[in-house]
Amino acid sequence: MSIHTPNIGKKVSLSTIAKMKGIEPIVMVTAYDALFAKLFDGGVEMILVGDSLNMSFMGKADTLSATMDQMIYHTQAVCNGAKSSLVVVDMPFGSYATQEQALTNATRIYQQTDAQAVKIEGGKEREHIVKALTQNSIAVLGHIGLMPQFVRSEGGYKVRGKDQADINRLVEDAKALERAGAFALVVEGVKSQAAQAVAEAVSIPTIGIGAGNGTDGQVLVWSDMFGFFEAFKPKFVKQYFEGAKYIREGLQSYRDEVKSGAFPDEAHNY
Numbered sequence: 001m002s003i004h005t006p007n008i009g010k011k012v013s014l015s016t017i018a019k020m021k022g023i024e025p026i027v028m029v030t031a032y033d034a035l036f037a038k039l040f041d042g043g044v045e046m047i048l049v050g051d052s053l054n055m056s057f058m059g060k061a062d063t064l065s066a067t068m069d070q071m072i073y074h075t076q077a078v079c080n081g082a083k084s085s086l087v088v089v090d091m092p093f094g095s096y097a098t099q100e101q102a103l104t105n106a107t108r109i110y111q112q113t114d115a116q117a118v119k120i121e122g123g124k125e126r127e128h129i130v131k132a133l134t135q136n137s138i139a140v141l142g143h144i145g146l147m148p149q150f151v152r153s154e155g156g157y158k159v160r161g162k163d164q165a166d167i168n169r170l171v172e173d174a175k176a177l178e179r180a181g182a183f184a185l186v187v188e189g190v191k192s193q194a195a196q197a198v199a200e201a202v203s204i205p206t207i208g209i210g211a212g213n214g215t216d217g218q219v220l221v222w223s224d225m226f227g228f229f230e231a232f233k234p235k236f237v238k239q240y241f242e243g244a245k246y247i248r249e250g251l252q253s254y255r256d257e258v259k260s261g262a263f264p265d266e267a268h269n270y
């Protein structure tokens with residue numbers, strides 16, 4: 001028996017997510033538009049409008065140039081499709097550098113979209129930012145470990161939690177975000193043992209990506225897991241569907257039929 005009954009149209013709440021820790025794994029996936037949000041809606045507890053859209057949809061090399069306007073547009077589209085799953089939106093790089101800026105931008109997200117929460121990358125150093133939001137009734141999903149918005153300053157995507165000192169740092173980051181009122185945490189690109197230590201150190205749910213199975217849930221980027229994004233494939237991504245292959249095959253059939261005159265046929269004419 002699942003705490004969240006899929007596909008019944010009732011919106012998943014933050015308290016449902018909190019209750020799932022230690023009871024039932026939380027399933028989260030990204031979506032960037034209404035079409036896919038509708039397909040995923042109800043089948044997962046949470047949908048993330050990730051700034052990964054800047055790479056898979058915008059074709060950029062990293063997430064850093066995503067803008068507030070872009071995130072708001074995609075979140076409005078996702079919310080039009082997602083009536084049951086809880087929707088979280090990534091605050092883009094540079095939109096939460098100060099408490100005032102974070103509050104202004106997160107307020108804009110709440111006023112212009114139906115998303116239930118925002119996601120912010122960073123640990124201890126962002127505790128004051130997360131606190132400023134949660135104290136003003138904005139729900140925050142934290143994000144620690146490998147943080148894509150730090151890729152340029154860190155000089156690449158680096159797996160975290162490889163030694164005890166770094167595990168301790170991750171645990172401190174998680175505790176700081178819990179103290180600040182984050183309702184859950186994404187833990188990305190972290191050795192399994194470290195992710196498990198983080199999950200055990202906090203009472204809020206942890207959602208892993210490339211972090212093994214010791215977390216309270218999992219998130220994947222939909223265009224990676226369904227085989228549409230071909231620029232690179234991180235080791236942790238399991239591909240559940242060969243999207244790019246099926247699209248190419250479908251397109252080839254369409255092309256062949258148009259070229260041969262087989263399409264449109266009688267069945268597809270007025």
Ligand code: KIV
Nearest residue numbers: 030050051052186221
């Ligand atoms: O932007 C995104 O899709 C994310 C996930 C990788 C968690 O932050």
